[in-house]
Amino acid sequence: MNIEAISGAATVAVASTVLFLVIAKSWNALSRTVGSTPSFADSIMHEAAQRFRDELDRLSRSQAIYLSSALVFIVLFLAAYALRAQELFAGYPAWQLWLQVAFLALAAIFAGWRLGRTILARHEVKFMRDANIAIGHQLQQIAAGSSRVFHDVATSAGVVDHVVVGPRGIYGINVVARRARKRGSAFLQGNELTFSQRYGVVPLANIAASTARLEKEISRLLGCKVRVRSVIAAPGWDIGEQASENHLLVNERTISMMRGWRDSSDHLMNEDVQSLCDELTARCRRQS
Structure with missing residues (x-):
C-alpha cells in the first residue's frame, strides 16, 4: 500500500x-x-x-x-x-x-x-x-360544518397539536406517535399513557400543562371560565382503558367518539366561537 x-x-x-x-x-x-x-x-x-x-x-x-x-x-x-x-x-x-x-x-x-x-x-x-397528518385529516371530517380545526397552536406552555372549536365545545388534541406493535394496545393510567407488552410509558404532564394553559388563555380572552377537553391520540394502537378524569384516549379510527365527550357547560355562544376563531387564526398564520 x-x-x-x-x-x-x-x-x-x-x-x-x-x-x-x-x-x-x-x-x-x-x-x-x-x-x-x-x-x-x-x-x-x-x-x-x-x-x-x-x-x-x-x-x-x-x-x-x-x-x-x-x-x-x-x-x-x-x-x-x-x-x-x-x-x-x-x-x-x-x-x-x-x-x-x-x-x-x-x-x-x-x-x-x-x-x-x-x-x-x-x-x-x-x-x-x-x-x-392522519389525525388532522380525521378531525377535518369530524369538524365539517359549524366547527373549525386549528393545527400547531402555540401556548406559553407548549404547542397543542390540534384544536377543535365549535358551539359544542373546545377540544385540544395531542398526538403521541409511537410505532405500533402487533396486537399492541394503549391505555390511560392517571396522567400516564401506557403501552402494552412493555412498550413503554409516556408521561402526559407536558400535554396536560399545554392544554391547561390554552384553557387559561381562552378563558381570559372570552372573560369567562371555559373548559378545553384534552384528547390523546395514539395512531395505530388499539385502545384499552379509554377515559380518565382529565383525558380521552383515541386512535385514528375512534377519534370521532370525542364528539360525545361533552356536557351542557361546554357549549359556547356563537360570538364567543367567532372571537376564539379570530384569535387562533392569528396565532396559526404561517410566518415562515
Whole structure:
C-alpha cells in the first residue's frame, strides 16, 4: 500500500469536501433566513403537523448535503489518487503519514456518525408527521360544518397539536406517535399513557400543562371560565382503558367518539366561537 499516495489523495479530497460542506451549509442557512416569509402570509395557516413538516424539510436538506459531501469526497479522492497527489507528501516520515491517515479516518467516522443520526432523526420525524397528518385529516371530517380545526397552536406552555372549536365545545388534541406493535394496545393510567407488552410509558404532564394553559388563555380572552377537553391520540394502537378524569384516549379510527365527550357547560355562544376563531387564526398564520 502506497501510504504517500493515500495521504495525498485523502488530504486533497478532505480539504475540498470541507470547503464544499461549508459553502452548502452557509447557503442552506442563508436560504432559510432571507426571503423565507411565504407569499400571501396573511392567508396561509398551519397545516396538520406543520412543525414536523418543517423539521423534516430541514433534515432532508441536511441529509442531502452530507450525502453530496460523501460523493464529492469519493470522486476527488479517486481523481487525486489517479493524478499522483502523493507528491504533496514526498519525503515526509512514515509516522506522520500514518498519523494523517488516522486523523482522516476519525473525520470519516465522525461524518458517518452525523449522517447516521440525521437519517435516523429524519425517519422518526417522518413518522411523527404522518401520525399528525392522519389525525388532522380525521378531525377535518369530524369538524365539517359549524366547527373549525386549528393545527400547531402555540401556548406559553407548549404547542397543542390540534384544536377543535365549535358551539359544542373546545377540544385540544395531542398526538403521541409511537410505532405500533402487533396486537399492541394503549391505555390511560392517571396522567400516564401506557403501552402494552412493555412498550413503554409516556408521561402526559407536558400535554396536560399545554392544554391547561390554552384553557387559561381562552378563558381570559372570552372573560369567562371555559373548559378545553384534552384528547390523546395514539395512531395505530388499539385502545384499552379509554377515559380518565382529565383525558380521552383515541386512535385514528375512534377519534370521532370525542364528539360525545361533552356536557351542557361546554357549549359556547356563537360570538364567543367567532372571537376564539379570530384569535387562533392569528396565532396559526404561517410566518415562515
